[in-house]
Amino acid sequence: MNVVITGSTKGIGLGLARDFLKRNHNVMISSRGEDAVKAALATLAGCGSGKAAGCAADISNPADARQLWDRAIAAFGSVDIWINNAGVTNRKAPFVELADEQIATVIATNINGVMNGCKVAITGMLAQGHGTIFNMEGFGSDGLTGPGMSVYGTTKCAVRYFTKALIKDCKDTPLVIGLMSPGVVVTDLLVRDLYQVGSSEFEKRRRFMNIFADHVETVTPFLVEGALAARKTGVAVRWMSPAQALPRLVKSLFVKRDLFGDGNATRA
DSSP states (O other), X not given: OEEEESSOSSHHHHHHHHHHHHTTOEEEEEESOHHHHHHHHHHHTTSSSSOEEEEEOOTTSHHHHHHHHHHHHHHHSOOSEEEEOOOOOOOSSOGGGSOHHHHHHHHIIIIIHHHHHHHHXXXXXXXXXXXXXXXXXXXXXXXXXXXXXXXXXXXXXXXXXXXXXXXXXXXXXXXXXXXXXXXXXXXXXXXXXXXXXXXXXXXXXHHHHHHHOEEHHXXXXXXXXXXXXXXXXXXXEESSOHHHHHHHHHHTTTOOOOTTSSSOTTOO
């Protein structure tokens, strides 16, 4: 399989790339910065026999999205799976306190970026006769709201709606379109952008995260296996379902987890 992952030089995106490579698939990673791409490729060296390539691309720019597709085709000959993972969040604050530039960036990356990626991937995959596209869910996808999450949550709610609309648009095509949800994952987005480790807000959420959160390397193998197994459009690959959450909650009464006491809160 030949895979493209947007926003894949750190966090969940990098973890996905690593696990595809470990299963001997080819991966095109991307990020807005060339240095970040080079560093990630160095990190991925030796992960399986799959080929890793990279492209600096701002996915909120349609031309960059097309360039990412073209680079993947040049490297691998086709694209079998495209994952729209790139995403940013706003600082946790009431909407009116957010800078205009920050609001615009979150919307441009999380909504426009997904749309640009989907348009490029759908066009190319229809031409080649096959392909699978996943859009990444996040807080707000299910309509849940939270303090300071107005913009980010809105974009993730929009991504779910947009994906459902695409599924209907493409129902008579050979394409598979679905959603991917990693649950609560310990990444920079969680412990730096949303809850700074050691802050009062972090301490309020620490117990919840120790019960329900996971490190990247725990979650991404499951997501990769789900993506590789997807055959029917409308598929949803979700790590933490309600059926999984309840046993973990019960287990937490007897077994305590500490994801943040090992100094590796932001690893991977």
